[in-house]
Amino acid sequence: MMTTQMVAIDVPQPLYRRLQRLAELTRRPVETLVAQTLDANIPPLPDHLPEEMRADLLALESLDDESLWQVARSTVSPEQQKEHSRLLTKNSRGTITEADRGRLDQLSREADRLMLRKAYAYVLLKWRGYRLPTxxxxxxxxx
Incomplete structure (x- = not known):
């Protein structure tokens, strides 16, 4: 069983009425709705990631807003995209060499790392009060 902590907060009356109404509709306690809403909206922390990823994401937390926007808007270079696509094609045809497979793995890891950095930058920007692009x-x- 999960341990819990009591937190007392003041909420505006209109918000509380919405919570009460939703609690009635879902037949659940207001406290449960608040806990679920908090859980769904608080970003995950990088604490459980491998060390090299964790350090990278934690470093983002100290960036100023403009630097975070630069990370969020960053992309894989067109050259890397083209090389990745070429290697994926060779892989699907079964004509990829071991050296190419190693390069494909490297490009895939770099793209995954970039996507993770971008996602975490957007999370941080959202929590700093910015509207995220659609x-x-x-x-x-x-x-």
Whole structure:
């Protein structure tokens, strides 16, 4: 059984009425709804990641807002995208060499690392009060 802590907060009356109404509709206690809402909206911390990833993400926490936006907007270079695509094609055809497979793995790890950094930068920006771009806005930036 999970241990819990009591937290007392003041909320505006309209918000409390919404919570009460939702509690009635879902037949659950207000306290449960608040706990679930907090759990769903507080970003995960990098504490349980491998050390090399954790250090990288923790470093983002000390960046100023503009630097975080730069990380969030960063992309894989067109050259790397092209090389990655070429190697994926060779892999799917079964014509990839061991050296190419190693390079494909490296490019995949770099892309994964970049996506993780971007996602965490966006989480931090959201928690600093910024509005995040919509999917359509992101696609327009990429296009």
């Amino acid at each position: 999917l359509a806005e992101l696609e327009a930036q990429a296009g």
